Structure formats: C-alpha cells, structure tokens
Amino acid sequence: MVPVDTFRDFIVATLTQNIENRIRKLPKPSNAAQALQPLFEAVSNSMYAIEDLLGTDVAKGKISIRVKSLSDSDKIEIVVADTGIGLDASRYDAFCEVDTDFKRVKGGKGVGRLFWLDAFKSIVVESVYDDPTGRFRRGFSFVLEHEDQVKPTRADELATGLSTGTTITFCGIRTKEYADTFPKRADTFLRYFSAHFISDFLLGVGPTIIVDLEGDITTFPNAVAELTVGSPLETGHFELKDFGTLSIVGFTCKAEASTGLDGKHQLHLLANGRTVETRKVDGLLGVTDLTRDAKNDLVFHGCVSGEYLDLRVNEGRTAFNLPEKTLNEISRGCMEQVRTKLLPAQVSAYVEKRKENYQSFVTRYPTFGFDDDETQLQRVPFHATTAEDFAAGLVKYQIRREEERQRALQSLIDTLDLQDIPANFDKTVSDAARGIQSSEQLALAQHVVRRKLALELLEKLIKRLRSRKDKDDDHYLEKTLHSFICPMGIRGDDSTEVKNRAHELWIVDERLAFTRAFSSDKRLDAIMASGGSAERPDLLVWNLAYGLGVTEGDSVDTSEPLRTMMIVEFKRPGREDYKEADDQIEAQIVKYLGQLRGGELESFDRSRIRVADDCVFYCYVIADIVGDLKQQLSNWETTANGQGRIRPLKNQYRGSIEVIQWQDLVNDAWMRNRATLRAAGLSRSRPKLIEAPKVSEGEPEQVFDPAES
Incomplete structure (x- = not known):
C-alpha cells in the first residue's frame, strides 16, 4: 500500500x-x-x-x-x-x-x-x-x-x-x-x-x-452545369463484393469538363459528399463516343458514394487510406456498373466496333488468330482497340500456347523411347501434326500479309516514278525505290549494320529472302581484296548457296572459290533516254565482270573469297523496255513471256544478262505470294486481273490485283 x-x-x-x-x-x-x-x-x-x-x-x-x-x-x-x-x-x-x-x-x-x-x-x-x-x-x-x-x-x-x-x-x-x-x-x-x-x-x-x-x-455550378449534356444517370444502390453498398451518379459532359484532369472520362470517389480522389477511367469505360447523335467529344463523369469510402479517408481528406490495388478494384467494379446500367447502348456500339477492329488486326497479323474472336477479345483489356493493344494483351497467351505445344511434342517424342506404346498413340500423333500445321498456317498467313503490303508499296513507287518522268524529285524517288528493295551503301555481311537485315530481296529472287552475302551500291574497290574501280553495282550477291543465311557464330566456307554470282541493276521505271555510251546495258555489265572474274572478294571479317575463272554470272537489269532501251535490245532474244529480253554471255564469261520489266518482277512476286497462300491451304478466292501499263506491242499484260492476296 x-x-x-x-x-x-x-x-x-x-x-x-x-x-x-x-x-x-x-x-x-x-x-x-x-x-x-x-x-x-x-x-x-x-x-x-x-x-x-x-x-x-x-x-x-x-x-x-x-x-x-x-x-x-x-x-x-x-x-x-x-x-x-x-x-x-x-x-x-x-x-x-x-x-x-x-x-x-x-x-x-x-x-x-x-x-x-x-x-x-x-x-x-x-x-x-x-x-x-x-x-x-x-x-x-x-x-x-x-x-x-x-x-x-x-x-x-x-x-x-x-x-x-x-x-x-x-x-x-x-x-x-x-x-x-x-x-x-x-x-x-x-x-x-x-x-x-x-x-x-x-x-x-x-x-x-x-x-x-x-x-x-x-x-459555379453554372460554369460546370453548362458543360453537362442531358440528365444525370443513376445506378441506384448496388453491392460490390468486399466494399459494401455503393451508388453512382453519372453525367455526360462536354470535353471541357475534363480540362486539367488526366484523361477524358473520370470517376470521382467521394467521402462524406466531398471529392477525395478523381481517377481516369478511359481504359475501363472503353467507349469513345458517348452520343447516339452527331455530337462529338463528350466525356463521362461519375460520382461514387458509399460508407466504405466515408470511413477510409485520411485526416486532410486529400486521399483514401487504401492501397492502389484496392482503389483499382473499386474503380473496375464501379465502371462495370456504369457500362451495364448507365451506358448500355453506347457500350454495345463500342463492342461491335471493337470487334471489327480486332478482326482487321487479325487479318493483318494472322498469328494472333489462334483462337475464336470472342475468346481472344475476352483476353485483352476492354479498352483495347488498336493493333498494339490487341498484340500486347494476346502475346502472353500466344507464348503459353506455343510452350504447351512444345511440351506436348516433347512428351510425344519421349513416348517413342518407351517399351509399350499407348493404344491411342496414332491419335496423339495426328493431333500433334494438326497442331503443328495450324501454327505454321498462321505464321505463313502473316508472312503473306506482310509481303502483300510490301508489294503494294512497290507498285505505288513504280507508278509514281513513271508518272513523274523527268521531274526534280526523280533522283530521290529512284533512290527510294532502290532502298526499299535493299538499303543502299551497305554490306550484308557486316554484323554491326542493322539496316542490312531490312531488305526485300525476295522480290528479286526468293532464295535471297534472308541472305547476308551481298553488297548494295558499294564501290568494287571496297569489296575486292585488291584492284577494283569506283564502279558501284546496284546489287552484288556473291553466293546463292548462302541464300538462307547463317546463324550467329557461323561463317561462310571460303575454301572453295565462288562458282555462281548475281548482279542486279535497277533502272528508273519509265526511263526512255539511254543515249550515252555508259547506258549500254551489256557494256556496263561486262565492266563489272572484268573486275570480278578471277579476283578475290574480301568479306567484312577480312577473309578472302576467290571468284572462280569459270564462275557463272546471273546478271539482271530491271527496267521498262521503252524508248532507247527498246531499240538497244531489239536484237536480243525475248524471254518466255515475251516481255523481257535475254542474252548469253560469251567468250571468257559464263552466264547470261536478262532484262526484266518492272511489272514482270512485281507480277512474279505476287504469284509467289499467292502460291504460298494456296500451299498453306489459306487461299479463299481466285485472283482478279487488272491491266498493267503497256510495255510492248500487243495486248496489255494481265497482272494480279494486290487486294486479292
């Protein structure tokens, strides 16, 4: 005590x-x-x-x-x-x-x-x-x-x-x-x-x-009231799991109502009748047009109230005492109510448009169409409407699908090592084969679509050059055409050069789709180990056997001399003037051959590749055979389709020089692209025919319509 x-x-x-x-x-x-x-x-x-x-x-x-x-x-x-x-x-x-x-x-x-x-x-x-x-x-x-x-x-x-x-x-x-x-x-x-x-x-x-x-x-509130369109929209009270009873009053407003705020559409989270936090909900609403009439640039503002929010605001009423994850969950739940109760007509129109955008996306990028449309659309965020949005949302499912297929195939391979093969093994093999075929079809379809765009662009460039004739920008357009097929001033075997992988040489020859054994618009004295002049072949391919390229760390076998080479010269589409001595096709090609035959090329890594004395040179000139060139080639043989010209090399040179019309080059590429479609079982319709420019006497040539590929 x-x-x-x-x-x-x-x-x-x-x-x-x-x-x-x-x-x-x-x-x-x-x-x-x-x-x-x-x-x-x-x-x-x-x-x-x-x-x-x-x-x-x-x-x-x-x-x-x-x-x-x-x-x-x-x-x-x-x-x-x-x-x-x-x-x-x-x-x-x-x-x-x-x-x-x-x-x-x-x-x-x-x-x-x-x-x-x-x-x-x-x-x-x-x-x-x-x-x-x-x-x-x-x-x-x-x-x-x-x-x-x-x-x-x-x-x-x-x-x-x-x-x-x-x-x-x-x-x-x-x-x-x-x-x-x-x-x-x-x-x-x-x-x-x-x-x-x-x-x-x-x-x-x-x-x-x-x-x-x-x-x-x-x-105020007049200044804001003038921005509202129509009457308020109310959800009434609804239950949101873990967050109790909430209610939303929504407003359709002119775009100015969101001035100074992040985003267009807003969700205002209230506590005791006062705004505590305003959150951008563009992605959660998805809808881009809130009107059913011609008005544009309207935005949505929703005011959310509920006891859960009232009890969880900080002492300054500047923020909620809630983690961002929880606020996101509340926002998602509230916007689901907005979509279904307040804006069903607008959301329905948006969903339809979104589906159209997705289908257009899959048409351009078929590898992402590995499941039905509805399944794929459920896998991407509701606000996804662009190609990037769809791709970002689906890529993880694409990877998982391929990983599962790889595991299934490996399991199938492992089964072959077992003593007892399962009774349903034939069905398992068939299913695996169908899976592989399906995957390859999608990849081929995307390959074809990409090439379709490349050929459409090529045709536009050719058409523009033909229409320009001798205008001031011809030189730049001509360089653009060359650079599109293959970037200029590069070597394909330069591992430090990124541009050398951005070529479209498959248009010239399918074997060159992935080649790195080429030079584009490079001086011969920069390519050859010794000698060589300042001449610049538009395209020099020094090993057709190297057409599929090599992987990192591999190297080209230089122990054997080169026995085949390809030279390509591009002439401006529509060009008619070939009056100078240097414009003589055969003379220009022979100047290159005289330096290459028996010489040595120096690869980018300084190894040397000898050109055999009996090397076969496949020389191509891509041009429109009109004007002076038509006269110059008048005594040459015509090609099988009657449009091009060809002449064998003589005396110490082996091979040939072939002049191919630009339209023939494009047509051949279109046909190869369509053949790929058919081979993959993807072709849906017969090609329509359109008229090409007249390049020789007789009927206009028929070419494939790009829209059909």
Whole structure:
C-alpha cells in the first residue's frame, strides 16, 4: 500500500499540442492540386457552414472567392466569404481545438485549418453569428506560433443589420513548397478548382460559388452545369463484393469538363459528399463516343458514394487510406456498373466496333488468330482497340500456347523411347501434326500479309516514278525505290549494320529472302581484296548457296572459290533516254565482270573469297523496255513471256544478262505470294486481273490485283 504522503509527488497534467511541430510534419505539396488543398479546405468549411444554416436549401447560399496578385507568391491575397452560420460559441470552440470531432458526422477530421498555417503567412478571420442574446461579430488572426495561435483582433460586438457568415483572408505564401507549386495563372487556378469540386457542381448539392480572379468572374455550378449534356444517370444502390453498398451518379459532359484532369472520362470517389480522389477511367469505360447523335467529344463523369469510402479517408481528406490495388478494384467494379446500367447502348456500339477492329488486326497479323474472336477479345483489356493493344494483351497467351505445344511434342517424342506404346498413340500423333500445321498456317498467313503490303508499296513507287518522268524529285524517288528493295551503301555481311537485315530481296529472287552475302551500291574497290574501280553495282550477291543465311557464330566456307554470282541493276521505271555510251546495258555489265572474274572478294571479317575463272554470272537489269532501251535490245532474244529480253554471255564469261520489266518482277512476286497462300491451304478466292501499263506491242499484260492476296 502506498503511504498517503507519497501522493504529493504526483502532479496532474494534460497533454499539450506542439502546433509548430505538427505543422512541420504535415505532407508538403508536390503539384498544383495539393498546393490548393488549404484553399479547398476553407471552401469546404464554408459549404458546411451553409448546410448548417440552410439545411436542404443549401443552393440558396453563396460563397465568394476573390483572388489578387495570383502570380506573386509574396503578395497574393485570397478572400473566402460565405453566407453560412458563422463561428458561434460551439463552432469557435471547435476551431480552437486541434483534432476536434465537431464535424465528424460529415467526415471532418478537424485538421483542415492546420494546412492554412502551413501555406499562408497571414490569416485573418471575421465572422458574424447568432447566439441566444443576439447577433454578434468576432474577428481574430490565426498565426503559427508555439502558443496562442488564435489572437482576437476585435472584441465581440453586436452586429445588428449584418448577415451571418464568415470571411477569411489569406495573404502571402509561407513556404517554398507551396510557392513553387501554387498555380500562377488564372486558367490553371480555375481548372484545378473546378476539377476538385466538380462532383459538388455536377450533383448540384452545393451553394453558388463566385470566383473573382483579378476581376474576371466565374460562377459555379453554372460554369460546370453548362458543360453537362442531358440528365444525370443513376445506378441506384448496388453491392460490390468486399466494399459494401455503393451508388453512382453519372453525367455526360462536354470535353471541357475534363480540362486539367488526366484523361477524358473520370470517376470521382467521394467521402462524406466531398471529392477525395478523381481517377481516369478511359481504359475501363472503353467507349469513345458517348452520343447516339452527331455530337462529338463528350466525356463521362461519375460520382461514387458509399460508407466504405466515408470511413477510409485520411485526416486532410486529400486521399483514401487504401492501397492502389484496392482503389483499382473499386474503380473496375464501379465502371462495370456504369457500362451495364448507365451506358448500355453506347457500350454495345463500342463492342461491335471493337470487334471489327480486332478482326482487321487479325487479318493483318494472322498469328494472333489462334483462337475464336470472342475468346481472344475476352483476353485483352476492354479498352483495347488498336493493333498494339490487341498484340500486347494476346502475346502472353500466344507464348503459353506455343510452350504447351512444345511440351506436348516433347512428351510425344519421349513416348517413342518407351517399351509399350499407348493404344491411342496414332491419335496423339495426328493431333500433334494438326497442331503443328495450324501454327505454321498462321505464321505463313502473316508472312503473306506482310509481303502483300510490301508489294503494294512497290507498285505505288513504280507508278509514281513513271508518272513523274523527268521531274526534280526523280533522283530521290529512284533512290527510294532502290532502298526499299535493299538499303543502299551497305554490306550484308557486316554484323554491326542493322539496316542490312531490312531488305526485300525476295522480290528479286526468293532464295535471297534472308541472305547476308551481298553488297548494295558499294564501290568494287571496297569489296575486292585488291584492284577494283569506283564502279558501284546496284546489287552484288556473291553466293546463292548462302541464300538462307547463317546463324550467329557461323561463317561462310571460303575454301572453295565462288562458282555462281548475281548482279542486279535497277533502272528508273519509265526511263526512255539511254543515249550515252555508259547506258549500254551489256557494256556496263561486262565492266563489272572484268573486275570480278578471277579476283578475290574480301568479306567484312577480312577473309578472302576467290571468284572462280569459270564462275557463272546471273546478271539482271530491271527496267521498262521503252524508248532507247527498246531499240538497244531489239536484237536480243525475248524471254518466255515475251516481255523481257535475254542474252548469253560469251567468250571468257559464263552466264547470261536478262532484262526484266518492272511489272514482270512485281507480277512474279505476287504469284509467289499467292502460291504460298494456296500451299498453306489459306487461299479463299481466285485472283482478279487488272491491266498493267503497256510495255510492248500487243495486248496489255494481265497482272494480279494486290487486294486479292
């Protein structure tokens, strides 16, 4: 038992607040929205004061906000005045109590005014209020000091003839964090202000707010109401698993309603009737056009309320005490309600359009069509509408599918090592074969589609060059045509060169689809180990047996001399003038052969490849046989189709020179592409025929229509 005298040592004490330290620990702003939070708190307090006075007639109340010297953080002055109930005795006592629970029923945490002290140098409050003995006025300064933060500026006095309400004057930004992030422009200020209170303005649950920015007046909610189209849309109450009962009121608005916000469509998460967080939901809504008529650029704003959110807001009402994952789950669940209950017609139209986009995507990229359309669309995000969106969503399923097939095949291979083969082994093998065939068909289809686009572009280039004749940009277009088939000024065996893999040499010869054994528009003296001139063959391929290329680390066998080579020259489509001596086709080719035959090529890794004396040279000139060239080739043999010309090399040279018309080159590539379709069992229709330009006497040549591939 403690002796009675001992109690003299115990002193009764009350915990005290260190306000300066408390302010120092408040979160500092990192953007304009957070910098405006102290002002938002003042406006919210004014809204509550009007609600306390007018109840359901809150729309009759008024708040005025006057801003001067917005761009000068030292001289800025913001005055917030309301027609609310005023700071009567109980409300004044609550103001003077840190962490008061006076407004707990409305979600207030009692710390909003602490943000004022953190943000502003000077805060003066004037308030008119009623008490049982009459109407009075009080005034005080609110200062950041260790003690006596509330300093009266006048004794309470009668205020006969004055209306109740409170006026707060904020002057000067106190800290660098607020000065750096506080809006300096009037339009920026208005964007963030309207964005923060947009749910109040949309729902029409607040008083009239008049913002005077350096004399420019904006009135809310009128300014926002003018942006709404049609009537509000309501889901009513619904249950969201783990989050209780929620409700959504939605609005279709003009695009300006989302000015200053991230994204077009917005979901406003409310706590106790006030916006706490606004989230972009473009991807969750998916719908791009909210109208059923000709109006465009409309956006959706939804206001979400519920007890779950009311109970989980932080003390400054600036954020929810919830992880991002939870907020995402709430947003997804709410937007599902929006799609099914509020915007079913628009969503239905969007779903149909999305399906069309997906089908177009699969047409261009067949390898992603490995399952039916509905299954694939369920695998991608609802907002997916572009090729990149679809590919990003499906690639993991594509990889899993191939991995499963690989495992199944390996299991099948392992079965062959067993002593006892299962009874259904033949069916397993058949299923595996069908799986392989299906996969290869998709890959071939994509291969064909890519080549189709390449050939369409090639035809457009040829047509443009023919139509341009001798215009100034002929030279550049001619280089473009060459570079499209094969980039200029490169060697294919240069492992450091990325461009050498971007060629379309399959158009010239299918064996060259993956070749690296070539040079394009390179001087002969840069290709040969010794000798050689400044002549530049458009394309020199020095090993057709190397047509499929080699893998990293492999090398070309240089022990045997080259016995076949290919030389290709590209002449501008539509060219008619070949009057100069250097324009003689055979003479130009023989100049190259004279340097190559019996010489040595030097590969990029410095190894040497000898060109055999009996090397066979396949020389091709791609041109339109018109004008001077037609006369020059008049004594040459015609090719099998009657359109090209060919002549064998004579004397010490073996091989031939063949002049191929541009259209024949393209037609042959189209036919090979269609043959691939048929071989893969993918062809759906017979090719239509279109007329090609007349390139010789007689009937116009028939060529394949690219649209049919």
